[in-house]
Amino acid sequence: MKKTLTLAIAAASIAATYAWAEEPRSGGIINTVIQPEPPSIIAGLHQNAPTQTVSGNIYESLLRYDTDLNPMPQLAHDWTVSDDGLVYTFNLHEDATWHDGKPFTSADVVFSTDVYLREMNPRTRTILSHVESIEAPDDHTVVFTLKNPFGPFLLAFEAGTMPMMPKHIYEGTDFRDNEANNHPVGTGPFKFESWDRGRVIQLVKNEDYYEQGLPYLDGINWHVIPDASSRAIAYENGTVDVLPANSVENFDIPRLSELDNTCRTEQGHEYFSPFAMLWINNREGPMADKRFRQAVMYALDREFARDVLWNGLGKVPLSAFGSNASFQDDSLPPYDHNPERARELLDEMGYDGEEVRLLPIPYGETWVRWAEAVKQNLQEVGINIRTQATDVGGWNQRLAEWDYDLAFTYLFQYGDPALGISRTYISSNIAKGSPWNNVEGYENERVDELFDLAATAYPDDKREEYYHEVQGILHDEVPVGWLLELGFPTIYSCDVKNLVTTGIGLNDGFKNAWLDR
Amino acid sequence: MLYARLIIMRLLKAVIVLFLIVIFNFFLIQMAPGDPAAVMAGEAGATDPEFLRQLREQFGLDQPLYVQLWRYISGIATLDFGYSYRQQMPVFDLIMDRMPATLLLTGTAFVMSLGLGILAGSMAAARAKKLSGSVIMALALVFYATPLFWVALMSVVLFSVQLDWLPAYGFASVGTGYTGFALALDIGKHLILPATTLALFFMAIYTRMTRTSMLEASQQDYVKTARSKGLASGVIQRRHILRNALLPIITLAGLQAGQMVGGAILTETVFAWPGIGRLMFEALMQRDYNLLLGIFFFSAALVILFNIITDLVYGLVDPRIKEAS
Numbered sequence: 001m002k003k004t005l006t007l008a009i010a011a012a013s014i015a016a017t018y019a020w021a022e023e024p025r026s027g028g029i030i031n032t033v034i035q036p037e038p039p040s041i042i043a044g045l046h047q048n049a050p051t052q053t054v055s056g057n058i059y060e061s062l063l064r065y066d067t068d069l070n071p072m073p074q075l076a077h078d079w080t081v082s083d084d085g086l087v088y089t090f091n092l093h094e095d096a097t098w099h100d101g102k103p104f105t106s107a108d109v110v111f112s113t114d115v116y117l118r119e120m121n122p123r124t125r126t127i128l129s130h131v132e133s134i135e136a137p138d139d140h141t142v143v144f145t146l147k148n149p150f151g152p153f154l155l156a157f158e159a160g161t162m163p164m165m166p167k168h169i170y171e172g173t174d175f176r177d178n179e180a181n182n183h184p185v186g187t188g189p190f191k192f193e194s195w196d197r198g199r200v201i202q203l204v205k206n207e208d209y210y211e212q213g214l215p216y217l218d219g220i221n222w223h224v225i226p227d228a229s230s231r232a233i234a235y236e237n238g239t240v241d242v243l244p245a246n247s248v249e250n251f252d253i254p255r256l257s258e259l260d261n262t263c264r265t266e267q268g269h270e271y272f273s274p275f276a277m278l279w280i281n282n283r284e285g286p287m288a289d290k291r292f293r294q295a296v297m298y299a300l301d302r303e304f305a306r307d308v309l310w311n312g313l314g315k316v317p318l319s320a321f322g323s324n325a326s327f328q329d330d331s332l333p334p335y336d337h338n339p340e341r342a343r344e345l346l347d348e349m350g351y352d353g354e355e356v357r358l359l360p361i362p363y364g365e366t367w368v369r370w371a372e373a374v375k376q377n378l379q380e381v382g383i384n385i386r387t388q389a390t391d392v393g394g395w396n397q398r399l400a401e402w403d404y405d406l407a408f409t410y411l412f413q414y415g416d417p418a419l420g421i422s423r424t425y426i427s428s429n430i431a432k433g434s435p436w437n438n439v440e441g442y443e444n445e446r447v448d449e450l451f452d453l454a455a456t457a458y459p460d461d462k463r464e465e466y467y468h469e470v471q472g473i474l475h476d477e478v479p480v481g482w483l484l485e486l487g488f489p490t491i492y493s494c495d496v497k498n499l500v501t502t503g504i505g506l507n508d509g510f511k512n513a514w515l516d517r
Numbered sequence: 518m519l520y521a522r523l524i525i526m527r528l529l530k531a532v533i534v535l536f537l538i539v540i541f542n543f544f545l546i547q548m549a550p551g552d553p554a555a556v557m558a559g560e561a562g563a564t565d566p567e568f569l570r571q572l573r574e575q576f577g578l579d580q581p582l583y584v585q586l587w588r589y590i591s592g593i594a595t596l597d598f599g600y601s602y603r604q605q606m607p608v609f610d611l612i613m614d615r616m617p618a619t620l621l622l623t624g625t626a627f628v629m630s631l632g633l634g635i636l637a638g639s640m641a642a643a644r645a646k647k648l649s650g651s652v653i654m655a656l657a658l659v660f661y662a663t664p665l666f667w668v669a670l671m672s673v674v675l676f677s678v679q680l681d682w683l684p685a686y687g688f689a690s691v692g693t694g695y696t697g698f699a700l701a702l703d704i705g706k707h708l709i710l711p712a713t714t715l716a717l718f719f720m721a722i723y724t725r726m727t728r729t730s731m732l733e734a735s736q737q738d739y740v741k742t743a744r745s746k747g748l749a750s751g752v753i754q755r756r757h758i759l760r761n762a763l764l765p766i767i768t769l770a771g772l773q774a775g776q777m778v779g780g781a782i783l784t785e786t787v788f789a790w791p792g793i794g795r796l797m798f799e800a801l802m803q804r805d806y807n808l809l810l811g812i813f814f815f816s817a818a819l820v821i822l823f824n825i826i827t828d829l830v831y832g833l834v835d836p837r838i839k840e841a842s
Contacts, residue, residue: 037799039603126565198795223789226786230673233674411562431566
């Protein structure tokens with residue numbers, strides 16, 4: 001009895017020591033996985049998710065964002081915006097350096113934004129079309145002057161959208177074919193060490209990082225493990241400490257979350273806010289009738305999909321604007337699961353049972369099952385559905401060529417309607433060749449006009465007025481089906497502290513992380 | 518002399534076959550929907566016509582098909598297999614980079630399945646009427662019928678997760694700095710599960726085939742003669758029965774050997790083994806034309822090469838064939 005008590009006291013005091021030990025400690029290497037293996041880890045060169053995840057620790061932008069998407073200092077330690085919303089001035093860290101030792105200056109910022117990214121990144125190119133001039137009055141100041149106010153401009157300085165690329169390496173070269181692309185040089189907290197193709201990408205601590213004391217970790221290893229269940233096993237047997245969002249199948253998540261010493265967070269995706277949608281080809285057949293599209297919305301049991309397929313994570317959206325996007329109008333009536341109403345609408349429009357093709361997104365088991373559920377929902381209200389199977393290349397092709405009736409997709413919202421939402425609905429964005437623009441072929445002059453006005457209105461309460469009106473129209477016309485605002489959990493060993501601290505999650509999270517072992 | 522001419526003829530034919538394969542493959546992958554630029558732009562989550570145009574121009578996809586084909590063939594003629602824009606590396610380097618891992622895996626599995634298969638098969642033939650023979654055959658049937666990926670996953674669950682004896686995935690431990698013997702040992706540990714998984718299926722086939730073939734040979738007159746001469750039964754088994762039973766096994770081994778360079782997509786994927794099979798599967802998904810064609814080329818060349826080798830081995834095992842040709 002006495003012995004047990006002593007043990008209990010000992011255990012309690014150990015626990016107490018640990019509770020106090022929240023002071024970050026340096027050292028240790030984190031093992032995690034990257035899926036799929038990225039084509040490169042140069043931030044400016046490729047925009048796909050795995051490239052961004054790794055390169056976000058090597059490259060930086062002027063700002064980063066907290067989980068409420070407020071800007072935080074990064075390479076710029078402070079910044080000002082003029083009263084008319086046209087002039088943005090950034091003051092840069094004076095002792096920031098590139099990994100090859102060269103100083104980071106305003107000339108790099110001007111080169112990266114005005115030259116490199118304008119050529120290389122289609123999304124950044126669109127944002128920069130609002131910029132009149134980019135100037136560097138001295139080595140540590142950069143001034144962006146806009147042609148017109150652009151509400152979300154401050155949200156554009158994220159490492160994946162506006163990464164700073166070294167001028168001394170890239171100026172005057174072919175950016176895509178530069179030797180240096182095999183050896184990234186950034187300003188970030190971690191430096192490139194090695195990349196063993198098909199096996200592992202290793203980054204090591206940047207000892208000369210300009211933020212004192214950071215990073216805490218000695219390095220990060222991204223293991224390349226192509227099979228989802230093997231990734232789950234790698235976490236289970238402890239060879240991997242962190243499973244980033246999307247790296248295991250959803251049905252494994254509850255099991256993994258219950259393992260000893262395992263933590264889980266859904267934070268870290270606020271900037272991206274992945275939004276699952278159903279493309280509806282507005283050009284043809286029954287889909288051209290708004291009542292058909294409304295019927296689809298009433299037919300879908302989105303709560304079921306969230307609770308069963310997505311482990312209850314995520315939110316059922318009201319309409320085009322997600323809950324993390326600014327200016328959401330939450331007074332709109334939700335499209336509840338109402339098969340009766342769906343059937344009424346289909347009768348009213350005189351739907352004659354014409355076959356409708358459904359194209360699932362080939363991103364793993366969850367999506368396949370989701371397509372099954374959607375198919376059942378739609379069949380229940382009398383829609384004649386045929387599912388088509390394809391791989392990623394085929395899926396891309398069909399969407400880009402508009403060869404589909406209904407198709408799954410998910411899109412990032414980037415925190416502001418002008419960055420991530422308007423692109424789906426404005427008619428100037430209808431063009432074959434891309435699976436990410438206005439693929440559904442929706443055209444409405446008033447919607448075009450409102451999105452246009454809202455993007456350049458200043459200040460924010462004027463933007464809100466326009467955005468509320470546009471949401472009302474979209475909610476009624478249902479250009480696309482709004483399925484789910486996805487919740488992507490990151491599963492990690494509780495020994496890893498401070499892992500997700502920003503709205504960009506793991507893409508810049510290891511900077512502040514430390515290991516309690 | 519005659520033999521040398523035969524080999525030269527075979528090699529000449531091989532070159533023509535290879536050339537036809539290259540052309541056929543070139544058109545075959547053009548038929549898959551999408552192209553590398555579209556897949557890459559698709560992954561970016563944002564794109565505009567300008568971006569696609571830049572990529573297609575860089576990849577040379579803006580040229581007419583016959584120009585692309587001509588460029589490819591003239592490249593191959595000078596052993597230039599092109600550049601994988603997806604992986605940012607020359608195709609030849611990529612393939613050579615993955616070749617050792619694949620050869621180690623498929624080679625080990627080959628030796629293992631052939632050796633153990635013939636051994637188990639001869640034992641089963643010698644003990645055809647005993648319980649031990651039936652047990653061997655039952656096991657062979659089980660391994661023959663079980664899907665590879667299931668064996669792979671279950672062996673990981675048992676040996677890595679439950680027992681913690683062997684690593685679950687990968688080629689070698691990361692960040693250990695091992696060299697020399699320690700590194701070889703580490704790789705060896707990583708090799709056991711994938712190689713065994715891959716070997717089991719072929720081992721089962723060799724076992725079944727050896728047994729049948731040996732039982733058949735043992736009914737032949739020369740075996741009776743050998744017995745009546747009073748030879749020891751072990752000698753009869755090895756020298757007279759097994760040797761004559763080997764021909765169909767060699768045919769199969771030739772086929773398996775030819776596939777070695779193609780890697781093993783399933784095994785490599787489940788065990789995260791950095792080999793050619795995975796590279797090929799990813800290249801297919803990403804429509805990485807140059808890389809895919811490069812891998813097809815090497816696999817085809819190897820299949821042809823092993824066909825020739827198999828024919829030569831026939832001659833060694835059975836001199837009658839050599840004389841006939």
